[in-house]
Amino acid sequence: MSKKVLLNSKEIDIILHRLACQLIENHNDFSETVLIGLQPRGSFLAKRLASILTYDYKIKDIHLGLLDITFYRDDFRRRDEPLEATNTQIDFLIENKNVVLIDDVLFSGRSVRAALTAIQSYGRPENVELLVLIDRRFSRHLPIQPNYRGRQVDAINEEKVIVHWKELHSKDAIYIDNK
Amino acid sequence: MKQQLSVEHLLGIKYLNKNDIDLIFETANNFKEVINRPIKKVPSLRDITIANLFFENSTRTKLSFELAEKRLSADVINFSASQSSVKKGETLIDTVNNILAMKVDIVVMRHPNVGAGVFLSKHVDAKIINAGDGTHEHPTQALLDSYSIKEKLGTVKGKKVVIVGDILHSRVALSNIFALKLQGAEVKVCGPTTLIPKHIRSLGVEVETNIKKALEWCDVANVLRVQHERMDIKYFPSTREYTQLFGINKEILDNLGKKIVIMHPGPINRGVEITSDVADADQSIILNQVENGVAVRMAVIYLLAQQIKR
Numbered sequence: 001m002s003k004k005v006l007l008n009s010k011e012i013d014i015i016l017h018r019l020a021c022q023l024i025e026n027h028n029d030f031s032e033t034v035l036i037g038l039q040p041r042g043s044f045l046a047k048r049l050a051s052i053l054t055y056d057y058k059i060k061d062i063h064l065g066l067l068d069i070t071f072y073r074d075d076f077r078r079r080d081e082p083l084e085a086t087n088t089q090i091d092f093l094i095e096n097k098n099v100v101l102i103d104d105v106l107f108s109g110r111s112v113r114a115a116l117t118a119i120q121s122y123g124r125p126e127n128v129e130l131l132v133l134i135d136r137r138f139s140r141h142l143p144i145q146p147n148y149r150g151r152q153v154d155a156i157n158e159e160k161v162i163v164h165w166k167e168l169h170s171k172d173a174i175y176i177d178n179k
Numbered sequence: 180m181k182q183q184l185s186v187e188h189l190l191g192i193k194y195l196n197k198n199d200i201d202l203i204f205e206t207a208n209n210f211k212e213v214i215n216r217p218i219k220k221v222p223s224l225r226d227i228t229i230a231n232l233f234f235e236n237s238t239r240t241k242l243s244f245e246l247a248e249k250r251l252s253a254d255v256i257n258f259s260a261s262q263s264s265v266k267k268g269e270t271l272i273d274t275v276n277n278i279l280a281m282k283v284d285i286v287v288m289r290h291p292n293v294g295a296g297v298f299l300s301k302h303v304d305a306k307i308i309n310a311g312d313g314t315h316e317h318p319t320q321a322l323l324d325s326y327s328i329k330e331k332l333g334t335v336k337g338k339k340v341v342i343v344g345d346i347l348h349s350r351v352a353l354s355n356i357f358a359l360k361l362q363g364a365e366v367k368v369c370g371p372t373t374l375i376p377k378h379i380r381s382l383g384v385e386v387e388t389n390i391k392k393a394l395e396w397c398d399v400a401n402v403l404r405v406q407h408e409r410m411d412i413k414y415f416p417s418t419r420e421y422t423q424l425f426g427i428n429k430e431i432l433d434n435l436g437k438k439i440v441i442m443h444p445g446p447i448n449r450g451v452e453i454t455s456d457v458a459d460a461d462q463s464i465i466l467n468q469v470e471n472g473v474a475v476r477m478a479v480i481y482l483l484a485q486q487i488k489r
Contacts, residue, residue, distance in 0.1 A: 068209065071221035071251075071481075082182040082485050085209040093217065121218040 002178060006134075006161070007151060009172040015150040016045075019131060020052045022148050023100065024059070032126070033098045034063040038115050039086040042103035044165040045133055049102065063097075065090035072114040095123030100148075104163045106132040109144035134161050134174065184482050188307040190296045191316035192357035200361060204326055206478035207471070214250060214473055224253040227484050229285040230278050233310070234260040234271075237289055239445055239469065240310050240320070244287050247476035253484075256283070271295065272302050279305055284487055285480065288312075306483045314348050314409065320444050321354030323475040325362060327468045328399055331440055336363035341393045343425060344403035344452050347374045348410070351403060351444045356382050369393040370425060373414040374405075390425050394435055401442040402427060402453050418451055428454040438462050445469070 007015070027033040030053070037046025043066045050064045070085040101115050112130060119125065133150040139157060153176070155161060160177040184199050213221055229248045233241055241257075248255045258278065275286060286303070288296055289310040296309035311317040329335050340359055346352045346368045359366050360383055367385045368375060375386055387393040394400060405421060415421050432439070441453070441463040449455045458465060 070209070071213065071223045076223050077485060077487055077489065084182050085206060087209065088212050117222065121213075121216045121220070123217060 003162070003175045004177075005173060006153065006176050007174040009166070012133075012150075012172045012174065015133070016048055016052055017056070019133075019148055019150060020049055020057060023049070023053070023131070024057060026129075027098060027100075030059055030062055032096075033100065034065060034092065034094055035100050035102060036065045036067050036090070036094075036115075036119065038101060038103040038111060039066050039068040039088070041105075041163065042101075044167055045104050045131075046102040048165075049131075063092055065092065067101075067115060067118055069111060069114040069118050072118040074110060074114065090122055093123045094119065094125045096126045097123075099125040099128045100131055101128060102131045104132065105134045105136065105161050106130070106144070106146055106149075107136050107139050107161075109140045109142035112144050113142050133163065136161060183485070187483075187486065188296070188300045188309075189318050189479055189483065190300060190307060190309045192318045192321050192354045192361070193316070195318075195358075195361070197361055200322070200325070200358065203322055203475065203478045203482065204329065206482060207326055207474045210250075210477040210481070211471065211474040213477075214470075220250050220252060222252045223481060224248070224251040224484050226489075227251075227285065227487070228254040228256070228281075228283045229287060229480070230256050230258060230283045231310075232258045232275070232278070232286060232288045232290075234288070234290045234295075235311065237310070239472070240289065240317075243469070243472040244308075244310060244319075244476055247473050247480060248287075250473065251477055251480060251484075253285075253480070256281075271299065275299060275303050275305075279303055285483060306487065308479060308483065311350050313350065314353075315350050316354045316357075317350040317444075318354050318358075319472070319476050319479060320351050321358040322479070323468055323472040324351075324355055324401060324442060324444070325358045326475050327442065327464050327471050328364075328440070330467065330471065331464055332398065335359065337365070338399060339365045339367070339397045340399045340401060341367045341369050341387070341397040342401045342403065343369045343390065343393065343427070345374045345405045345414075346370050346379065346403070347376050347414075348406040349403050351401075355401060356384055360384075367393055367396065371415045371421065390427070391431060394427070394431060394439060397439055399440040399442060400427065401444070403444065404446060404448055404452060422451055426450075426452055426454065427457055429456045429460070432457060432460075432462070440464055442468060 037043035050062045053059045066089045068086045068088040070083050129147040131148040132146045135149040135152045137154050162175045164173045166172050186194050285306040287308045287310050290312050293313040293315040295312045300307045342352050367387050369387045443465045
């Protein structure tokens with residue numbers, strides 16, 4: 001098993017700032033925009049972006065929610081390992097808002113499909129965009145593409161993209177692991 | 180934590196372990212969030228069919244199960260014994276097998292006979308959830324009671340719970356005793372000696388016949404209804420006497436010097452085991468129990484459905 005560093009913490013920091021700037025370009029003061037991190041792994045990225053927007057770019061009142069998609073997945077009872085649910089924390093309605101779904105790695109697109117269904121429980125959004133840190137090309141099962149991407153990766157299916165956040169693993173880093 | 184129940188059916192609390200209860204409660208937390216959304220429904224069980232078989236009367240348990248099933252997007256069929264072929268002499272296995280022939284995955288059953296759920300689980304090919312079997316067990320009620328205690332007091336472990344009333348005929352009492360002991364609570368029962376089973380102490384439960392002493396001791400009082408319909412002989416002289424000796428009123432509670440939590444599984448006989456002002460007081464969590472019932476039942480159904488492979 002070999003683990004290759006794809007992005008180090010400095011590169012991740014630059015990418016996060018670029019993504020934040022791209023969001024500002026499209027969403028101005030964020031008054032009609034909500035950021036939704038997909039639980040569990042997308043929530044770290046979402047929180048990080050929200051804090052960059054708040055502290056580095058002085059944008060007030062960022063609406064940040066965390067969405068658990070476990071109950072909306074299409075592989076319930078079809079996988080060997082049982083699904084583990086996490087918390088959903090969305091204390092606002094998304095009716096007529098611009099929603100930005102945020103996840104760390106886009107692979108098959110099935111999580112995003114589930115999130116698109118799940119988010120409807122909170123109202124009808126004006127539009128929905130997708131932001132991912134790593135976009136794995138050639139691995140999609142569904143016609144889903146990101147609006148904002150940190151880095152595009154051509155990883156083969158056996159390879160795994162592993163994202164480490166300093167909140168969990170002492171430092172930020174992204175690895176490609178080929179078993 | 181393990182993400183799978185250790186049991187294939189929910190027949191009683193006595194078959195569960197502490198991990199199962201923790202898993203059910205954690206899953207219920209997620210569903211409690213779901214049922215407080217503007218749109219209170221998830222599509223998880225859209226290819227699961229559930230039959231609710233009620234061979235005995237029920238209002239809130241049946242409604243609660245049906246709502247839980249619908250919130251999970253399952254297809255639901257309802258059956259009650261009063262309008263069925265049971266009256267024409269059909270056996271339980273035949274009735275259930277006929278229903279299963281219509282491709283049902285999970286059976287929720289309430290039955291007047293003790294052990295009906297266990298019996299059925301051995302003879303039919305479906306997940307069985309016991310919604311009350313005679314005077315034996317009512318596992319989902321005990322789970323939602325413990326969940327409500329945990330929600331109100333932060334934990335069940337180490338809490339002192341007294342179960343007041345008709346212990347002899349109560350499946351809620353037995354399931355609660357199992358669930359509370361499993362989670363490390365201290366349990367006492369309080370009621371007329373005629374309504375307390377002879378060997379109840381063997382479950383690690385203490386008996387108290389003085390309601391004031393029991394309430395002074397406890398953090399939580401779970402008050403049960405006197406089940407007149409199950410009484411073939413007279414267990415106490417009169418309802419009035421029962422109320423005088425074991426009824427809980429505001430005056431008793433105000434003289435305790437502390438605020439205890441009041442629970443009741445319903446239906447309440449107001450003015451008999453509990454007065455109206457106590458039932459509606461802010462220390463009563465009776466309606467929280469009802470709300471939590473839906474979330475806990477969603478969790479149980481979801482976790483059992485997770486085991487069904489196609």
